[in-house]
Amino acid sequence: HDFYSFMAAGSTAKTTVRNLYDIRICRDPQDPVYAIHVTGNGFLYNMVRILSGTLLYAGLGKILPEDIPGILAARDRRQAGKTLPAHGLTLEAVFYPMNGRIETLDGESLPPAWTEGEAKAALKGEAHGT
Known part of the structure; x- marks a missing residue:
């Protein structure tokens, strides 16, 4: 999808198209804090x-x-x-689909997030989609 509406002003992204594979909202009944887990192939600024x-x-x-x-x-x-404040925002993991697949939090296998060329570019330090 085109996530232009979900990008902060001032972004230098060349494209605003991203794939979101999974969004989960979780909360422990004993804790007033909600956790939002997002899995995708790249994210725009904010x-x-x-x-x-x-x-x-x-x-x-x-x-x-x-x-x-x-x-x-x-x-x-x-x-x-x-735009919610950054306080409490945590990057938990980055997955590199070297085997051509990534998995959601519950172990579901997803299609390749990047082409082989995109994965190689990421490993060279070039940001995906930016």
Whole structure:
């Protein structure tokens, strides 16, 4: 999908198209903190923070889950939720699909995230999609 609406101003990304394979919202009943796990082939500047803010808006009833396709199609940052603060944001893992596949948090195998050329470029230090 084109995630232009979920990218902060000032990004230098050459393309705003990304693949999200998995989004999970988790919470331990004993803990007031929610965890949002996102698996994809690349992320735009502040994309996960904006996605999280949009999910928060949906949870608060400010938007409906059915509004998300329209937000994507609008290619308008103002249509998405607020950018949540970075406090608490943690990068847990980076997966390099050297075997051509990656897995979700529950072990489901996904199709290749990158072509072989993209994987080689990433290993040389060139950022994917930026």
